[in-house]
Amino acid sequence: MKTCCYHHNFFCEDRVVADLSKDNLRQNYLVIQKQLKTGQKILPMVKADAYGHGATWVAKQLLNMPNLYGFGVATLEEGRDLRLALGERNTQIKIIIFSGCLPWCDSICYFCKKFDLTAVISSDEDWLVFYKHKWPGRISYELKFNTGMNRLGINLDFSKNIIQNLKNKPVKCHPQGVLSHLSCAENPGFHLSRQQLWHFEELIKYFSVFDGTCFHLANSAAIWNAKEWKIHELTHVVRPGISLYGILPWAGAPHKGLKPVLRLKSKVIAIHDLHAGEYVGYGGSYLAKKKHRIAVLAIGYADGLHRSLGGINNGNAAWSCGKVWLSEKFCSILGIINMDLCVVECSRATKVGDDAVILGPPIDIWEQAKKAHTVPYELLTSLSKRVKRNYV
Numbered sequence: 476m477k478t479c480c481y482h483h484n485f486f487c488e489d490r491v492v493a494d495l496s497k498d499n500l501r502q503n504y505l506v507i508q509k510q511l512k513t514g515q516k517i518l519p520m521v522k523a524d525a526y527g528h529g530a531t532w533v534a535k536q537l538l539n540m541p542n543l544y545g546f547g548v549a550t551l552e553e554g555r556d557l558r559l560a561l562g563e564r565n566t567q568i569k570i571i572i573f574s575g576c577l578p579w580c581d582s583i584c585y586f587c588k589k590f591d592l593t594a595v596i597s598s599d600e601d602w603l604v605f606y607k608h609k610w611p612g613r614i615s616y617e618l619k620f621n622t623g624m625n626r627l628g629i630n631l632d633f634s635k636n637i638i639q640n641l642k643n644k645p646v647k648c649h650p651q652g653v654l655s656h657l658s659c660a661e662n663p664g665f666h667l668s669r670q671q672l673w674h675f676e677e678l679i680k681y682f683s684v685f686d687g688t689c690f691h692l693a694n695s696a697a698i699w700n701a702k703e704w705k706i707h708e709l710t711h712v713v714r715p716g717i718s719l720y721g722i723l724p725w726a727g728a729p730h731k732g733l734k735p736v737l738r739l740k741s742k743v744i745a746i747h748d749l750h751a752g753e754y755v756g757y758g759g760s761y762l763a764k765k766k767h768r769i770a771v772l773a774i775g776y777a778d779g780l781h782r783s784l785g786g787i788n789n790g791n792a793a794w795s796c797g798k799v800w801l802s803e804k805f806c807s808i809l810g811i812i813n814m815d816l817c818v819v820e821c822s823r824a825t826k827v828g829d830d831a832v833i834l835g836p837p838i839d840i841w842e843q844a845k846k847a848h849t850v851p852y853e854l855l856t857s858l859s860k861r862v863k864r865n866y867v
């Protein structure tokens with residue numbers, strides 16, 4: 476085995492870089508807007524650090540986009556950090572906490588009040604505490620109902636209790652929004668989907684007694700199926716997540732002009748000539764059946780490259796692995812992925828210092844996710860703080 480590892484002109488902190496395009500982000504926002512009727516609002520989901528893209532950066536790029544409703548996050552801490560990052564000039568921007576307000580207690584209310592966050596009440600019990608302690612009117616809030624996903628949400632038959640509680644209260648006590656979440660948004664014809672839509676229509680009938688209440692249901696997949704989900708006629712706001720970052724809502728979905736915002740790449744730091752019968756990686760997990768050239772990349776599972784993308788081969792069995800784009804060709808990942816490194820096949824054209832693309836064009840993220848037995852959401856949110864973000 477012969478190793479090539481010579482001097483290069485890249486810094487060690489450039490070992491793994493994610494390039495992020497503000498132009499593609501804004502373009503995707505406009506693509507989403509084209510799916511809506513005039514005046515419908517958009518609530519970009521920036522939870523989990525905007526799916527690994529950087530919540531503060533994403534929010535600041537979209538602040539002046541048309542029909543912006545606010546931003547959605549998961550936790551109280553995410554909401555606080557985003558509020559502080561946006562600064563005093565943007566206190567009018569709504570930040571909604573989708574799952575961080577359970578179980579409800581007064582300390583959560585004080586936290587929301589201090590940082591001007593909109594709470595989502597998501598259970599019967601939480602409403603009872605919220606109402607008993609006279610928080611309606613003191614902070615902004617929305618109500619989430621369980622229409623069939625059976626995860627979070629107030630029970631449907633409890634809605635009349637809430638309306639009874641609020642019917643004689645001033646407008647400031649009313650919910651700013653009523654929402655639910657879809658189980659099978661990519662399949663509106665599924666019987667559970669039809670059931671959820673029917674339940675949501677019933678909620679609209681109940682809560683339309685409160686003027687100004689916004690109704691929202693649609694994630695990216697539902698936006699792509701706007702007609703089937705009656706998004707134009709039933710809702711005021713949509714909640715795009717994955718599509719905002721240029722990823723199709725499901726594998727094979729209509730493209731509609733989306734452009735991936737993120738492109739993940741890693742440097743080649745060494746090159747070997749591998750002979751037939753030689754092994755690669757821990758446990759001898761890849762066995763070469765013929766002579767070929769391999770490259771070592773400076774990326775591993777500690778950076779977010781899923782270990783399940785490794786190519787394990789005993790020399791006889793068929794095997795499946797992730798791909799990278801290197802030297803103008805798709806190259807297989809060979810052997811077990813390590814904490815800081817991985818090995819890929821390469822051509823004679825490959826040199827130390829070259830970039831290999833792991834996510835982003837021309838790598839299909841849905842295909843890469845399939846190889847890892849997961850979904851693009853997990854690939855993106857797995858990117859660690861070791862990955863240098865390059866915002867362009």
